[in-house]
Amino acid sequence: MDAFYASVELLRYPQLTGLPVVIGGGRDAQPKPLDGLAIDQLPLSQFARLRSYTGRGVITTATYAARKFGIGSAMGLMKAAALCPDALLLPTDFERYRDYSRRFKQIILDIAPIMENRGVDEVFIDLTNVPGGQREGGRVIARLIQKQIFLETGLTCSIGIAPNKLLAKMASELDKPNGISVLFEADLASKIWPLPCKKMNGIGPKSNDKLTAFGLHTLGDIAACDTHWLIKNFGKSYGAWLYESAHGRDERDIVTHSEPVSISRETTFERDLHPKRDKAQLGEVFTKLCERLASDLDNKGYQAKTIGIKLRDDTFQTTTRDISLTKPVASAKDIRRAAGNALKRAPLNRPLRLLGVKLSRLVKTSDVQLDTPAPSTLDLFDDVD
DNA sequence: TCTGGGGTCCTGGGACTT
DNA sequence: TCTGAAGTCCCAGGACCC
Numbered sequence: 001m002d003a004f005y006a007s008v009e010l011l012r013y014p015q016l017t018g019l020p021v022v023i024g025g026g027r028d029a030q031p032k033p034l035d036g037l038a039i040d041q042l043p044l045s046q047f048a049r050l051r052s053y054t055g056r057g058v059i060t061t062a063t064y065a066a067r068k069f070g071i072g073s074a075m076g077l078m079k080a081a082a083l084c085p086d087a088l089l090l091p092t093d094f095e096r097y098r099d100y101s102r103r104f105k106q107i108i109l110d111i112a113p114i115m116e117n118r119g120v121d122e123v124f125i126d127l128t129n130v131p132g133g134q135r136e137g138g139r140v141i142a143r144l145i146q147k148q149i150f151l152e153t154g155l156t157c158s159i160g161i162a163p164n165k166l167l168a169k170m171a172s173e174l175d176k177p178n179g180i181s182v183l184f185e186a187d188l189a190s191k192i193w194p195l196p197c198k199k200m201n202g203i204g205p206k207s208n209d210k211l212t213a214f215g216l217h218t219l220g221d222i223a224a225c226d227t228h229w230l231i232k233n234f235g236k237s238y239g240a241w242l243y244e245s246a247h248g249r250d251e252r253d254i255v256t257h258s259e260p261v262s263i264s265r266e267t268t269f270e271r272d273l274h275p276k277r278d279k280a281q282l283g284e285v286f287t288k289l290c291e292r293l294a295s296d297l298d299n300k301g302y303q304a305k306t307i308g309i310k311l312r313d314d315t316f317q318t319t320t321r322d323i324s325l326t327k328p329v330a331s332a333k334d335i336r337r338a339a340g341n342a343l344k345r346a347p348l349n350r351p352l353r354l355l356g357v358k359l360s361r362l363v364k365t366s367d368v369q370l371d372t373p374a375p376s377t378l379d380l381f382d383d384v385d
Numbered sequence: 386t387c388t389g390g391g392g393t394c395c396t397g398g399g400a401c402t403t
Numbered sequence: 404t405c406t407g408a409a410g411t412c413c414c415a416g417g418a419c420c421c
Binding site (some may be wrong): 059078082092119238260266 | 386387388389390391392393394395396
C-alpha cells in the first residue's frame with residue numbers, strides 16, 4: 001500500500017500572516033468577535049492580547065510566528081502569556097473549522113476515494129489504485145490536491161507520502177507548512193532515525209521521559225535496541241510496537257468507516273465548585289451535560305448501555321465511575337439517573353474543577369427498536385437526589 | 386503558569402464462570 | 404465439597420491523538 005497523509009493548515013487569516021497568534025481559551029471565557037464581523041474582517045486593534053486573558057484554558061493551535069516564542073498546542077494560556085504577552089488571542093470557532101474540514105475532505109475524496117478521517121484537519125489516503133498516484137513517487141497527485149484545496153478554500157496543506165501510514169504521517173511533518181515529502185524505506189536511517197523519539201506518533205510525554213531515562217533519545221536509538229529488551233521494559237504490546245515502528249514497519253490499513261465507541265461531554269468550571277456548597281450549580285451543569293448527550297445520541301442514531309461520570313478535583317486528580325445497564329437508554333432523564341447512580345460511588349470530598357458524562361457500549365437505535373422494547377426508567381433506576 | 390474537549394486503545398485488578 | 408487454573412467481562416485509570 002502507498003499511504004498518503006495530508007494535514008491542512010486551518011489557521012489562515014490573511015491580515016494576521018507573520019504575527020504571533022494563538023487560538024484557544026475556555027469556552028466560557030473566550031473573547032468574542034465583534035457583532036456581524038467575521039474574524040478575518042476585524043481590525044487588528046479588536047483582537048485581545050494574550051496578556052489580558054485571565055481565564056482557564058489551553059491553546060488549540062498557534063501560528064508559526066507564535067511557535068518561535070516556544071508556544072505550542074495544549075499549552076496553558078497563562079504560560080503562553082508569560083512567553084509572549086503581545087500575542088493575539090482568537091476564540092476557537094469549531095463551526096467554521098467543521099465547514100472548512102468538510103470542504104477539504106470532499107476535494108480529496110473527489111481525487112482519491114479511499115480516505116481515512118484523522119480529525120478535523122488530517123486524513124490518510126490509499127494511493128495504490130489512484131490513477132496517476134505513482135507518478136514522481138506521488139508528488140504529482142500531491143501537487144494537484146494542494147492546488148485544488150488552495151483554490152477552493154484558500155488553505156495550505158502539508159503532505160507526506162510513504163509505504164505505510166506511520167511513515168506517511170512522519171513525512172508530512174518534515175516540510176511544514178504547505179510542503180510535500182516523499183519517504184522511501186531506504187530513507188529511514190537518514191531521515192527518521194536522527195529524529196527525537198517524541199516525533200513518532202504514539203510516543204507521548206510519558207513514554208518519551210521513560211525512553212530518555214534509559215538513555216534513548218532518538219528513533220535510531222530505539223531501532224538499535226533488542227526487541228526483547230524493549231518488551232521487558234515497555235510491555236509486550238508497546239515494546240513490540242516501539243521496535244516495529246522504529247524500523248518503519250506498520251501494517252495498518254486505511255480505515256474508511258468506523259462506528260463510534262463512546263460519546264462524552266465534559267466541562268471545566270471557571271472556578272472550582274464544591275460538591276456540597278455548590279450543589280445546585282453542579283446539578284444544573286450535570287443535567288445540561290446529560291441533555292446535550294441525549295441530543296448527540298439522537299443526532300447520531302445511537303443508544304448507550306454504559307453510562308459513566310468523570311470528575312477532576314482541585315489537585316487535578318481524575319476519577320471515573322461507570323454503570324452498565326441491561327438495556328440501552330437514550331433520553332436525558334435516563335442518562336441523568338444512571339449517571340447520578342455512578343456519581344454516588346465517587347468520592348466527593350474535594351472542590352471540583354471538571355465534571356463529565358460519558359456514554360459507551362453504544363448500539364444503533366435502529367437495532368434496538370428491532371428487538372428491544374424501550375426500557376422503563378422506573379424498572380432500571382433508583383431515584384437520584 | 387497550572388494543565389480543554391472529545392475521542393481511542395491498552396493495562397491491570399477483581400468478580401465470576403467453567 | 405473444596406481448590407486452583409484459565410478465560411471472560413466489567414471497571415478504573417492512564418497514555419495518547421487531534
